[in-house]
Amino acid sequence: xxxxxxxxxxxxxxxxxxxxxxxxxxxxxxxxxxxxxxxxxxxxxxxxxxxxxxxxxxxxxxxxxxxxxxxxxxxxxxxxxxxxxxxxxxxxxxxxxxxxxxxxxxxxxxxxxxxxxxxxxxxxxxxxxxxxxxxxxxxxxxxxxxxxxxxxxxxxxxxxxxxxxxxxxxxxxxxxxxxxxxxxxxxxxxxxxxxxxxxxxxxxxxxxxxxxxxxxxxxxxxxxxxxxxxxxxxxxxxxxxxxxxxxxxxxxxxxxxxxxxxxxxxxxxxxxxxxxxxxxxxxxxxxxxxxxxxxxxxxxxxxxxxxxxxxxxxxxxxxxxxxxxxxxxxxxxxxxxxxxxxxxxxxxxxxxxxxxxxxxxxxxx
Amino acid sequence: xxxxxxxxxxxxxxxxxxxxxxxxxxxxxxxxxxxxxxxxxxxxxxxxxxxxxxxxxxxxxxxxxxxxxxxxxxxxxxxxxxxxxxxxxxxxxxxxxxxxxxxxxxxxxxxxxxxxxxxxxxxxxxxxxxxxxxxxxxxxxxxxxxxxxxxxxxxxxxxxxxxxxxxxxxxxxxxxxxxxxxxxxxxxxxxxxxxxxxxxxxxxxxxxxxxxxxxxxxxxxxxxxxxxxxxxxxxxxxxxxxxxxxxxxxx
Numbered sequence: 277x278x279x280x281x282x283x284x285x286x287x288x289x290x291x292x293x294x295x296x297x298x299x300x301x302x303x304x305x306x307x308x309x310x311x312x313x314x315x316x317x318x319x320x321x322x323x324x325x326x327x328x329x330x331x332x333x334x335x336x337x338x339x340x341x342x343x344x345x346x347x348x349x350x351x352x353x354x355x356x357x358x359x360x361x362x363x364x365x366x367x368x369x370x371x372x373x374x375x376x377x378x379x380x381x382x383x384x385x386x387x388x389x390x391x392x393x394x395x396x397x398x399x400x401x402x403x404x405x406x407x408x409x410x411x412x413x414x415x416x417x418x419x420x421x422x423x424x425x426x427x428x429x430x431x432x433x434x435x436x437x438x439x440x441x442x443x444x445x446x447x448x449x450x451x452x453x454x455x456x457x458x459x460x461x462x463x464x465x466x467x468x469x470x471x472x473x474x475x476x477x478x479x480x481x482x483x484x485x486x487x488x489x490x491x492x493x494x495x496x497x498x499x500x501x502x503x504x505x506x507x508x509x510x511x512x513x514x515x516x517x518x519x520x521x522x523x524x525x526x527x528x529x530x531x532x533x534x535x536x537x538x539x540x541x542x543x544x545x546x547x548x549x550x551x552x553x554x555x556x557x558x559x560x561x562x563x564x565x566x567x568x569x570x571x572x573x574x575x576x577x578x579x580x581x582x583x584x585x586x587x588x589x590x591x592x593x594x595x596x597x598x599x600x601x602x603x604x605x606x607x608x609x610x611x612x613x614x615x616x617x618x619x620x621x622x623x624x625x626x627x628x629x630x631x632x633x634x635x636x637x638x639x640x641x
Numbered sequence: 642x643x644x645x646x647x648x649x650x651x652x653x654x655x656x657x658x659x660x661x662x663x664x665x666x667x668x669x670x671x672x673x674x675x676x677x678x679x680x681x682x683x684x685x686x687x688x689x690x691x692x693x694x695x696x697x698x699x700x701x702x703x704x705x706x707x708x709x710x711x712x713x714x715x716x717x718x719x720x721x722x723x724x725x726x727x728x729x730x731x732x733x734x735x736x737x738x739x740x741x742x743x744x745x746x747x748x749x750x751x752x753x754x755x756x757x758x759x760x761x762x763x764x765x766x767x768x769x770x771x772x773x774x775x776x777x778x779x780x781x782x783x784x785x786x787x788x789x790x791x792x793x794x795x796x797x798x799x800x801x802x803x804x805x806x807x808x809x810x811x812x813x814x815x816x817x818x819x820x821x822x823x824x825x826x827x828x829x830x831x832x833x834x835x836x837x838x839x840x841x842x843x844x845x846x847x848x849x850x851x852x853x854x855x856x857x858x859x860x861x862x863x864x865x866x867x868x869x870x871x872x873x874x875x876x877x878x879x880x881x882x883x884x885x886x887x888x889x890x891x892x
Contacts, residue, residue: 332783353789365780369802382789426788
């Protein structure tokens with residue numbers, strides 16, 4: 277029944293007031309039925325990109341295709357896209373029922389069919405009992421379901437979500453991200469979601485596009501971004517707690533990474549790769565807190581440090597270890613205890629280290 | 642005013658003043674209807690017709706203009722807004738003669754158009770509506786736009802219903818202002834059966850007036866005030882929202 281709906285952005289650029297470049301020459305191909313998340317800090321241009329697809333903003337240059345149709349000049353109401361806003365943007369003077377029915381009414385669908393489709397949608401979202409309330413009488417989660425209902429009732433080609441979970445409390449947020457994902461799979465609608473929360477993005481997306489300063493930094497599946505970030509920004513943005521970064525230089529002769537706080541022997545093959553790809557010997561070593569082990573006695577190729585703080589989180593304990601004038605975070609098993617101020621040795625997992633060229637901020641593989 | 646209206650002529654001037662007459666003359670309210678020229682009922686109907694249509698037009702015009710100024714980006718938008726707001730600095734009376742000349746040119750003397758049409762445009766009302774509508778979140782309007790709503794539909798189905806508090810406030814001010822206006826009707830309406838309440842009341846104080854019952858005059862004044870009080874009570878719910886800061890209340 278459904279036609280294939282691909283969304284394609286070609287060299288999309290949006291400049292505000294002739295000087296603020298919000299979106300800078302973006303290329304993005306979104307496959308049919310794909311759930312893509314635009315991830316980035318606030319002000320990175322992700323919402324502007326979404327609004328360009330919706331037609332609420334006109335791109336300064338570049339093309340937007342929905343399906344095979346170039347939609348640059350198609351007004352928003354004819355693009356057949358539905359959007360869920362961060363604030364839900366329900367119409368406060370209408371009952372939930374009328375809010376959901378509104379898009380159908382605007383498309384001149386028969387009354388009986390409207391009624392049927394509204395009820396079916398409400399059932400799917402389990403909000404049948406809320407239909408006769410006005411938005412003021414709905415909780416945040418309920419209002420969001422109504423907003424989702426209003427978006428999917430029309431069976432749109434593309435589904436746009438702008439920070440859909442940002443206004444929910446923490447518990448509901450974790451629940452809803454699974455539900456959003458399920459809903460999207462059930463309906464099979466091509467979906468673009470915008471968020472600044474990397475864990476949310478990892479949990480929901482087929483594909484994540486990390487954006488920073490108007491540019492796409494990396495596109496990939498959640499595990500690709502986690503395991504093989506291509507630059508310093510992505511490496512630091514994905515993962516929680518964030519990756520530890522240490523400035524160091526490569527000592528080719530000895531085969532060591534050295535800084536004033538540590539020296540670390542690295543595999544021969546890695547040195548070769550570094551020599552070939554790095555622009556200089558100035559490097560940034562990145563290691564995730566999960567890829568460091570803590571030892572009470574010295575081990576081969578380990579680094580001495582001091583326990584600075586302990587964060588017991590229940591399911592794991594995070595140790596803040598002092599290395600020179602830097603703090604290195606390490607995740608450990610919750611039963612593991614060490615006292616503050618004690619000396620410990622850190623060992624990095626050599627296979628999961630990330631080496632980044634300090635000058636270009638690109639990862640070296 | 643009300644207490645004076647149920648006293649008799651002598652009791653009205655008794656010293657010390659009595660708060661409540663020993664013998665209330667309710668019949669003053671019956672005779673009052675026929676005291677002025679035109680009779681009060683006629684004048685009330687005339688005024689109701691003139692000022693309710695003028696207020697309705699005003700609400701439409703000012704909310705539409707306010708909406709466009711608040712929510713659409715176009716060249717000269719700030720200039721137009723400034724120009725409209727600057728009109729508020731010009732005292733109304735300076736426009737009296739030019740307006741009269743325009744009305745005469747249009748042939749609207751002795752017609753209600755001369756009262757309705759100029760009364761339907763007010764820079765102050767546009768200003769208030771614009772200030773209110775600007776506080777309605779853009780998302781709410783964009784959501785309707787994406788739902789397939791036409792541009793006029795956005796105004797009619799979303800913005801207008803959400804502006805009820807401001808509409809109530811602006812409507813009431815202008816209705817009361819019109820209702821109490823004597824200058825306008827005096828300039829334009831000379832044909833007695835068409836005269837408005839203020840002209841009708843004015844006839845009581847005319848040097849040619851033969852009315853001698855002062856409590857009767859007070860009864861007339863009381864009757865004319867009642868519609869305004871009723872209107873205020875009806876719109877009260879919105880007025881409070883509308884006046885406290887004139888901002889759209891969230892959800």
